[in-house]
Amino acid sequence: MPPRSTTHAVGIDLGTTYSCLSILTPHGQPQTLPNTEGELSTPSVVFFEGDDAIVGTEALRNSVTCPERVVMHAKRHMGDPQKNWVIDGRVYTPVDVSAFIVRKLLDGAEQQLGVPIKRAVITVPAQFSEIQRQCTVDAGKLAGLEQVDVINEPVAAALCHVLSDGMWFAEIANDQTVLVFDLGGGTFDLSLVKYNQNEVRVQASGGDLHLGGLDWNKALETFVCDQFSRETGQDPRLDRESMQSLSIEVEQVKRALSVRDKASLMVQHAGRRKTYAVDRERFETLTKKHVTATENITKGMLKANRLGWQNVDAVLVTGGASRMPMVKSMLDRISGTTLNTMLSPDQSISHGAAYYAGMLMSGQSLETSSLNREARAKLARVTQQSVNARGLGILVRDMETGNRVGHYLIPANTPLPAAYRQRFGTVVPNQKRVSLHIVESGTGEPDQPVELGTCVVDELPANLPIGTPIEVTIRYDAQARVHVEAKELGSGKSARTTIVRRENVAAQSVSEVTAPEEGWASLEEAPQVANATSKTVPQKPIAPAPAAKSKSVFV
Template sequence: MAIIGIDLGTTYSAVAALDDRGRPFTVPNRDGEILTPSAVYLAPDGSAVVGQAALDLELEQPDRVATLVKRRMGQPDYGRPIAGRSFRPEVLSAIILKKLAQDAEAQLGPIDGCVITVPAYFDDTRRKATMDAGRIAGLNVIDILDEPSAAALAYALQSGDRIAQTETVLVYDLGGGTFDVTLVKLSPQRFQVLAIEGDVRLGGRDWDERLVNWGADKFLREYGEDPRLDPQSLAGLYAAAERTKRALSKLEHATLTVAHAGRKSTYPIPRPEFEAITRDLMTRTRLTTQQLLKQTQLTWDDVSKVLLVGGSTHMPACARMLYELTGRRADHSLAVSEVVARGAALHAGIRIETTPTEKLRRAIGPQLAEVIEINVNAHSLGVAVRRGHERINDKLIPKNTPLPAVAERVYYTVTDNQSRVRVQILQGEALPAEACIAVGECWIEGLPPQLPKGSPVRVHCGVAANGRIEVTATDQTSGRAASVTIHRPGGLSDEELAHATQWVRLLSVQ
């Protein structure tokens, strides 16, 4: 009986499972690697290749390879055709998940369930897309979990007796494509997220891009030709830039080699220059971190620990910036690239523990049953209301409210003789309704005739600990009510889901 945690990353993915004492361990892929590049190659024979081999093939056949799929999650398609076909990001992610599960299965036996992690700052559409990707891959997705929560959970349970009393921990997670900062309150058996901030489009890839442009500009000046205009040269340049960036995490000096149109040049780059061309990116993470603290009304003195998560925190500038900002030396006790998958495996264990399946209970051991997890909503939840000629977002449950949460408010009908009322639920911080994401709606039909304008309608909104949103709207005059349960809505229909699942099931993935 195996359950796994999957860190489905923008650039790298990892899988972890629990041993028979409930402790997490990372499961290497078939090549013996802890991390699998999140890259998909679609071969002319109709099969797929995932991982390092797909990245290698990108240099030769960039139009057959999809990378950075996570950045497209929640969008209707990948943005460009792969092997001449248009794909939904869910389907490409499902191919990656199928490979990860397949490799894990070879070592653990059949996989009964999994938890997949997402950036804390993912909205419902992106979460739903991730859940769907898991289903399309044929997996039983027990839950979707925030990456920083996973990291903090792994830290808390791994540290065991080291956490004697309550600690407030800052989790700074800079990965390949996303940035999240989270404040978490930990005690031995209790785990509470206090606040979340983030940037879904900031990660190591942006540092690579700066180096790519730096090198390409030098090459252009030298030869009058731009390697960025050729997809193969560009793919090669990105790979070289990533290697240079990694070298600069260890060394004061490195070089970047640019090859294009039969020519090749190597340019030396010292670390301070790399830090100078990427300074604004680091500053963005600093501002987001400050913003997070501001929301909690805590000071840095209240924060006892700074945890680094994500491959990009290897860059020395991260720990330095955080030290300047917080006065705390960052904690390096965690394997920054594995901790999220391990936390996901723990969460899967906790969730399974609280379900009354005796067989599973025996398989995991009782200690996880004691752990209490408390989460917050990463985005405000509101109702679309008319104000003058505008439709605005009337916030019912503000962001960073501990879950579960409920809120109630009375609204009024806008015209005489209204026969039905539509209650539209929005997610987001903006005031105009159009700037928010419509996560669902309900209608109260068959209102009594001759209802005057301004009749009260009571809207009750609840968010459960797992993020499930429930809304009930009641017309106070007739007592008529309508309700909806919104569980990560939007995206694929059941039919599309079934179709994609069938396709991926038949796809040979290596």
């Protein structure tokens, strides 16, 4: 048994439908560890029975007989303060449920490793907001981890490819560009990744947080329920047990249709039982809009970055739902290239997370690291750079329309770390304070910002005239943490804050945000923009935006 001080490189794929945990062996090779039941993939399902929270296959089995005690797909609700489950008078949030799943994975790993795990990398969708990312960190810590790092799922897949089987290809060319197509059970992620022997750089990301294999299931469920209802006059959707039983049948049929042309499922409801045959053609017709959505998102990301398929050297396909033939056929058709399906749809994400964990601990001493000298040296040579998936800025009021909108200083898909600077002016005489509402863009309409927190410059000097400059700097560090500084330039009075998001700091409707008039400031000049490799913000602007005299800071 290794000494208790040994630190392992641990990566966790916390999925909507299934989760798994991987480590790096001493030689730096990824290995998926089974849970306590010996399964490599654990259903992301929790069954609450008295004081016990049962996670995995046993919970999934109980979902048919006790659906009111079972929680599934919690990841789709991460960061939503309105979503919870009340069971036996106890309230469980998505963070709570996710923590039970992480704990289940850790229990299995610790049993095999013989040492406690206190540090891990957990994967998140590239489109996750900062609030959702913080909730993921909170879930890991609630499960007993002391340090939690996160990595975007498609980036983890790219690292798995590069470090497992992509390096030999990188040796014959300066750079390779891969499109990572990650269609999981609950989310769809895209990333355009450029890599060479020592660097993995994300150029752009895209996707849909609410598009995944579950949506294919839902289409088939709806079709079968409609058919059953027409034939019997009874609707299975009115009974939770009937629907949970059907959902398991539908999942099995979806998987079967990936390898066969026809499968059958049974609907049981109101004392009636009927069996329906479903062929692949019918299934693909029912779900065509979903595969079309992934096609449009993929084409849109390439177009937005002024790239064509001739600029993509390979398409990496991963995620459990990517097994469907209709998905592969679509990618074959639009890309015109052979798809790389060598990555395990179920394990590549956790393998990539384990690689990233190894990169983070590559500087650790040999006495405490589980990695040998050669593995540590290999991982130490590799760097990865991500981009932010959402725009980051401040909430302003458009003086022409009166609408409150997000003014984004850091556009989406900016390489990290980065820092942006912009000046504003006070709008009333003798203004005493300026409060900035830090916001990021949502995934729907671009003008629906999500508030993250505030930065307040208080006790400004007396008798400041209208238009006194207030300089605002927003900075992402290498870990994608947000730092904000606001400074009154005349006196040097400033305020700094690091936005630490908790689950109760949730997506607020802009209409809910109110504040006094004296907190406003007008937009004075264009932002100064630069990638930041240190805490200082370069003075030369990069691609400055035109001044927007019609907007003012809303606080």
